[in-house]
Amino acid sequence: MVNNNRSTYAARPMDTLKNSLEKNVMIDVRGSRSYSGILQGYDVYMNLVLKNVSETINGENRGVFEKMLLRGDNIIFLSPSGGD
Amino acid sequence: MVNNNRSTYAARPMDTLKNSLEKNVMIDVRGSRSYSGILQGYDVYMNLVLKNVSETINGENRGVFEKMLLRGDNIIFLSPSGGD
Amino acid sequence: MVNNNRSTYAARPMDTLKNSLEKNVMIDVRGSRSYSGILQGYDVYMNLVLKNVSETINGENRGVFEKMLLRGDNIIFLSPSGGD
């Protein structure tokens, strides 16, 4: 079921970011933080530019931010809301 | 809805900093710290120069600083106050 | 039982990822988090692309995610579900 040159076709992590541009994403961050918003940009360090962001800390809604630069360092995972 | 060369037009994280120069920004930092002030400069490590800074630790106002050099290492996110 | 050029035949960590493509994997992450899903891609930093992901935090089921980009930084181990 895995052919030898399969890795050539494997989904690249950075492509997940590219394919999520202008879409809603959910991001879990160290320290029990979670952010949900529209991905507007990124760089190779996974620093993200987000729009219309809702922040959750320890399960509680905290803030809403029109725009946000989120550092990649602290990210645990990013999930696109509507598939890829 | 996403064309293949979309990434060319994606917002770059460093541009968020550039576009926030001389504007008010809010920065969340590890250790339940938050800083609000006017962004005067930055470098590629996200070290920031801020002016007229208010500090909040664990939700309490702490200090006011005329000028501050904030290390990029500890930053969780930066949000421009009035959009971009 | 170990011949001198055995290391030539040793399993390479990155091959474990390659051989797990399109298979179910279980990943333990710092902060008492665990993720189970189908591996779709990876890069040299062990950033992973996963599909149909179940999340467990402190032993409790939390979320289900159609797609996820999981940062390699926080990974403790990855185990393929059905051998290699």
Next chain:
Amino acid sequence: MVNNNRSTYAARPMDTLKNSLEKNVMIDVRGSRSYSGILQGYDVYMNLVLKNVSETINGENRGVFEKMLLRGDNIIFLSPSGGD
């Protein structure tokens, strides 16, 4: 209000250090530590040489040091006492 070549004029973080030489600075460090003294030197890692330093840990005065080499790693922010 922001012209396109503004970043050329932006304050550089390292200049904040240069402009603080021989002046009093206040430095917050991870672990609820704070140091106040005269900045005598620095390097690109933000390692600092300080003179006449007062140390505060968890809000309590601890020590006074004639001279100190403070590692940049642990610094959260540095603030010059009398502007820039």
Next chain:
Amino acid sequence: MVNNNRSTYAARPMDTLKNSLEKNVMIDVRGSRSYSGILQGYDVYMNLVLKNVSETINGENRGVFEKMLLRGDNIIFLSPSGGD
């Protein structure tokens, strides 16, 4: 008792891994985790490929894994079971 060119004959850390291939090893990992299994491979980051792995967390047996890719980042030490 130490001659000057002794370092030439010193055991190299990576050789401990090489000499442990196909042998049972015990690995202590940050977060009170311990893994015991047969070493099948490694890379320069000390990422390990293990077979027939028993996991202990806080002194309790947790899981058994047929195969595991353990990240080198979190390792405290590795000990070969039967010498070298």
Next chain:
Amino acid sequence: MVNNNRSTYAARPMDTLKNSLEKNVMIDVRGSRSYSGILQGYDVYMNLVLKNVSETINGENRGVFEKMLLRGDNIIFLSPSGGD
């Protein structure tokens, strides 16, 4: 009070180490540890060689060590006992 080429004359952090050779130094280390001894050597990572070292953990005297190699990683600050 600060002339423009002052930075040329600024004290360099590594010079503080050089000037402390064969002198008594006090070193604060993460984890509420403190070491006091005679500095015998160092490298660019701030790894230190110390002689006649007293160790304090959480304010309690612990050990005395004839010789010690202290890793730079964990150092918060170093202070020479008798100025520079």
Next chain:
Amino acid sequence: MVNNNRSTYAARPMDTLKNSLEKNVMIDVRGSRSYSGILQGYDVYMNLVLKNVSETINGENRGVFEKMLLRGDNIIFLSPSGGD
């Protein structure tokens, strides 16, 4: 008391390791761990190969290991038992 070319004669941290080969050393590690054994090898990352190792965690004897590869990352200090 310090002549200008003294640094040339300063003890180099790596030499402390070289001079400790085949001798007993004591190593303190983050997480209240301590290891005592005979140093058999090391590399530039301070990864160590140890023989006849006693482990202490939180002041309690835990294990004895015939051989151990200890990662340099977590080391706080190493002290040779019988001087240098």
